[in-house]
Amino acid sequence: MLRCSFTSARETGVCEIMPSQLSIVVVEADRDRALQIVDSLRTAGEYEIRVISEPTGLARQIQQHNPDMVLIDIENPSRDMLEELTLASGPKERAVAMFVDRSAAGLSAAAIEAGVSAYVVGGMMPERITPVLEAAIARFRLFQRMRTELAETKRALEDRKVIDRAKGMIMKARGVNEEQAYALLRKAAMDQNRRLAEVAQALVSSAGLLL
Template sequence: MTIEVLLVDVGSSRAATLRAALEEAGFGVVGVVADGEGLYEAVERLAPDAVLVDADSPSRDTLEHLAVLGERYPRPLLMLSPRDDRRMLAGAADAGVSAYVLEGVSPPLVRSLVEVAVRQFESVQTLRRELDEARETLASRKVIDRAKTLLMERHGLSERDAYGRLRKAAMDRGRPLVEMARAVLERGAL
């Protein structure tokens, strides 16, 4: 599977060179857009696997666009710049840029940078999904435990009996256990 890259050219003269390096490295270049001009629409329409920003001097607006892009359309973001600017590097990292690369666009370098950024991004996305699922499971468990406690207090049940009653009510009504637990907490009883 070919990794598709969207190239964002921010006033540099290297876009053609970078495009050639990406293609020589085996990537598909799905398009080239200027800073901010149709960036979101291009990402939505072209659905690239990664976005590479080629910038002589990325502006604050460029970094804001990248931060918004990362929130709306999560994908690996890479930035190529000829300047070793620590403030710009920090701003790029805060905007969600996975790799900030100084000048040098040889195909092997481009290939390794894009592939590592894509794999790292996929790993982070997997971890985020797992974290969200764990948080949801924990929140559901807390709701169920509170409902069990309420049933135990109101009806003098053991924890096992309260759970059994809650589970049976959920099964009888064809509802998930956590929904039944929320209903118990709202109404105070089954």
């Protein structure tokens, strides 16, 4: 069931489709075009949809709704406008699809670099909605996994560095070899029920205070 209301002087609207499967915020200033987009989405599937027609405080409005996806429809964006809309949409937190009627050279690449999951030139057509949404979500999830894996790899490297420093300190202080130093460090971590890297960092930090 679709419920729509446009309440402000600038016709800021809220449209909802229930039951919700995927929550989408549509950024569209033109009321008639916004309703066309909602109709296209309704044809494509069952979504919870909210329309933002007032760009002021866009980031705050999107954060308030916390959607799964942001869909931006714009006629001919400039680079500054694209960057502003992209940052406000929170591409690291959710999939962002941008439909434009025309696009200057280089804007497509700039949009993807800024985190836009799908950048579609030629406007929004009903038959393109579903594949574009699916592609945007798939791309977002892919980059999300890549960011997670990169963060985990970085953390593992940092952990290894601090553990090696702690082992070196134990070897020097206790006169033991590397294997024995590691065993002492691991035992301390088990006794304290803490991660090995946490115990190592505490040891390194404590030694730093004594210097």
